[in-house]
Amino acid sequence: MSKYAVNKFLFQIDRDPELLAGYKADPEAMVARWEAEMAPLLGPWGQTVEKSTVVTLTPEERRMLVEHDYVGLFEMGAHYFLTLTIFIGIYEEDYMARSGPLAFQKEYRDKLSHWIGKQYPSVAL
Amino acid sequence: MATLSAVLATTHHPFFYKATELTPPEEQMPQAAEWKSKVESYRETLTAAQPDLLVMVGSDHFHQFFYDNYPTFLIGKQPRYDATFYNEVREFSMPTYELEGHEELSGFMLQGLLDRGFDFSVSHELKIDHSIICPIITTRPDGDLPIVPIYTNIFAPPLPSPKRFYQLGRAIREIIEEFPTDKRIAAIGSGHLSLELGGPRMFEDHGPDPEWDLQAIEWLANGDIEAILENVTWESMSKSGNATPGFLDLILMLGIAGPEKAAYVDQLDLYHTREMYMTWYPDGDPRKEAAA
Numbered sequence A: 001m002s003k004y005a006v007n008k009f010l011f012q013i014d015r016d017p018e019l020l021a022g023y024k025a026d027p028e029a030m031v032a033r034w035e036a037e038m039a040p041l042l043g044p045w046g047q048t049v050e051k052s053t054v055v056t057l058t059p060e061e062r063r064m065l066v067e068h069d070y071v072g073l074f075e076m077g078a079h080y081f082l083t084l085t086i087f088i089g090i091y092e093e094d095y096m097a098r099s100g101p102l103a104f105q106k107e108y109r110d111k112l113s114h115w116i117g118k119q120y121p122s123v124a125l
Numbered sequence B: 001m002a003t004l005s006a007v008l009a010t011t012h013h014p015f016f017y018k019a020t021e022l023t024p025p026e027e028q029m030p031q032a033a034e035w036k037s038k039v040e041s042y043r044e045t046l047t048a049a050q051p052d053l054l055v056m057v058g059s060d061h062f063h064q065f066f067y068d069n070y071p072t073f074l075i076g077k078q079p080r081y082d083a084t085f086y087n088e089v090r091e092f093s094m095p096t097y098e099l100e101g102h103e104e105l106s107g108f109m110l111q112g113l114l115d116r117g118f119d120f121s122v123s124h125e126l127k128i129d130h131s132i133i134c135p136i137i138t139t140r141p142d143g144d145l146p147i148v149p150i151y152t153n154i155f156a157p158p159l160p161s162p163k164r165f166y167q168l169g170r171a172i173r174e175i176i177e178e179f180p181t182d183k184r185i186a187a188i189g190s191g192h193l194s195l196e197l198g199g200p201r202m203f204e205d206h207g208p209d210p211e212w213d214l215q216a217i218e219w220l221a222n223g224d225i226e227a228i229l230e231n232v233t234w235e236s237m238s239k240s241g242n243a244t245p246g247f248l249d250l251i252l253m254l255g256i257a258g259p260e261k262a263a264y265v266d267q268l269d270l271y272h273t274r275e276m277y278m279t280w281y282p283d284g285d286p287r288k289e290a291a292a
Helices: A003-014 A017-025 A027-038 A059-066 A070-076 A080-099 A103-111 B016-022 B032-047 B086-092 B103-115 B130-139 B162-178 B210-221 B225-231 B234-239 B244-257 B286-291
Strands: B003-011 B053-058 B073-076 B080-083 B097-100 B121-123 B147-152 B184-191 B264-269 B274-280
Touching (some): A003 A017, A003 A027, A003 A059, A003 A070, A003 A080, A017 A027, A017 A080, A070 A080, A070 A103, A080 A103, A080 B086, B003 B032, B003 B130, B003 B162, B003 B244, B016 B130, B032 B130, B032 B264, B032 B274, B053 B103, B053 B162, B053 B244, B073 B103, B080 B130, B086 B130, B097 B130, B103 B162, B130 B147, B130 B184, B147 B162, B147 B244, B162 B184, B162 B225, B162 B244, B184 B244, B210 B225, B210 B244, B210 B264, B210 B274, B225 B244, B234 B244, B244 B274
Parallel strands (some): B003 B184, B053 B147, B053 B184, B073 B121
Antiparallel strands (some): B073 B147, B080 B097, B264 B274
């Protein structure tokens, strides 16, 4: 499991409107591009010289990111703030237009309801 | 020596500006007017203290800092600070700011913290996020005073203990009072009561643990650090909501205020979270002096 890699993906995509739009439109292509072009570079800020060989996704992590599987991401211990923020960025407007304010946030919450009263998966790395 | 004229501890709600200023009145949430009124009353507690400088305590929410290098405690030392990140504008419609800094007090604070065993990180290119901009919006919306920003990690566990946050507050208090100036300094910090983000208890009609919120407010309002240290742990906070460790920054603010009763205590129960507005006056309550 490589929570660091998943969190790095969420951090980097969420802070760039073009990448975020790409992740919304074609998640599989965006994840593939990130793995090829961004994950192998040191740090989260987009420098292009120093390489990093420590950031790799497992097949299951790749699947969760490709499928926008925020329940799975919660359950593997990806950071809740990064996960919530990026998927609000992707889905909120569409849900709002269809079902009103906070519709996406409430659906997200309710899909996690089986965790109420239990100890959540740790976000510690 | 400097005068510490006020200590403010508050929750920060990034939707306040959008909910009360940007949403047309007919579409506002039912509590919008009450919320705005409470914030304006709270703002007066800072205005009355006539500050010249602000020491601001907050926490970066994965805007500038990431797991490649996440500082536990960090101070900014810059002549000015940009504020509000792209994804905060996107999600919260928050305004951007350019805030003046105070390099001399930043440097004095950094050295004073190192001398007291708090081995801080320092940034000379720090951008400020909503943990500091929310209280600017609520308590000093003109953003017209120089700031010294202090960031803590309340987000990426493992975290320092509640006791350490309190002790850090005590150290900050000492250093402010040793700063050789005739200026009046206010310390403003924001954090959370019980809060859930990205979990099964978020965006409910109330915060995830409304009873704990009331208890926490009572502890802070009474300056009851003993009860806090007896009862508050990482585990206990996490049980009340996965983002509840933001309470640590309110414990830090109690450290700056000291184990004293607050002069001003207010709160507002909202959907998703409860807001808290608290002020101490270490140099005497200027509102009483004005009335006398």
